Amino acid sequence: MTREPGVEGGRRPPLSRDTRLCISLAARPSNIGTRFHNHLYDVLGLDFIYKAFTTTDIDAAIGGVRALGIRGCSVSMPYKEAVLSLVDAVEPSALTIRSVNTIVNDDGRLTASNTDYLAVQQLIDEHGLQPQQTVLIRGSGGMAGAVGAAFVDRGFGDGVVVARNSVSGSALADRLGYEYAAEVGARSADVVVNVTPIGMAGGDEEHDLAFAEATIARAGTVFDVVALPSETPLISAARRAGIDVITGAEVIALQAAEQFERYTGVRPSPAQIAEASAVSRA
Secondary structure (H helix, E strand, C coil), rough: CCCCCCCCCCCCCCCCCEEEEEECCCCCCCCCHHHHHHHHHHHHHHCCEHHHHHHHHHHHHHHHHHCCCCEEEEEEECCCHHHHEEECEHHHHHHCCCCCCCEECCEEEEEEHHHHHHHHHHHHHHHCCCCCCCEEEECCHHHHHHHHHHHHHHCCCCCCEEECCCHHHEEEEHHHHHHHCCCCCCCCCEEEECCCCCCCCCCCCCCCCCCCCHHHHHCCEEEEEECCCCCCCHHHHHHHHHCCCHHHHHHHHHHHHHHHHHHEEEEECHHHHHHHHHCCCC
């Protein structure tokens, strides 16, 4: 059951045998989740600690989550699909897209969900996007599936999936009921979404735009799921053109807040979430 943070707050108790552990599992762990969760444990005075791990044996790792009583587990690529067969229950958010990013351990019973999907749906609502609007999604990986499913399940039926990989791109388009295209070309849409690494800090294409200026100019909303930096070249170009934007920083903060609530039973305030998000990307 969700409860409000305590009035007093304060720093978390000293580490002890009663401290609850939450972890992340990824091929290439980052510090974002670690900083986000541990910052909020301090702010809210919760007896938890969060640590990022990598593994080459996901079966054994999830077995360890169960056996050691690890309370929560964030799951990143390439394990989001592999863990489906290793848990006891799958919430609709993950079942819909066959992709998991969150596991909660209740006394040895593991329940999987996808808070990326939930975060995108919340952002669709918060930014006032309407089902009659058209959608153009660039990308065909697991996160593209979560984004696409979030739009479809909110009633957005007119869309295009653009991906160089024709196998995964056409498969995702078929699953969503959208059109498939290998290149963006002259296409645009009311909502254009980048779900590729283009614009990511440290990437080979960090200074490139995921969409051409002409595509951006004809859009009503530009959505970039790249979280670091939050001001990607795409987001900056959209702001210059006066286009409404949704940033990857918004996605990662909301999905992490959903995870945090599942693990601890506490929902941080919007101000606390924003502060933790800033700390996590520092």
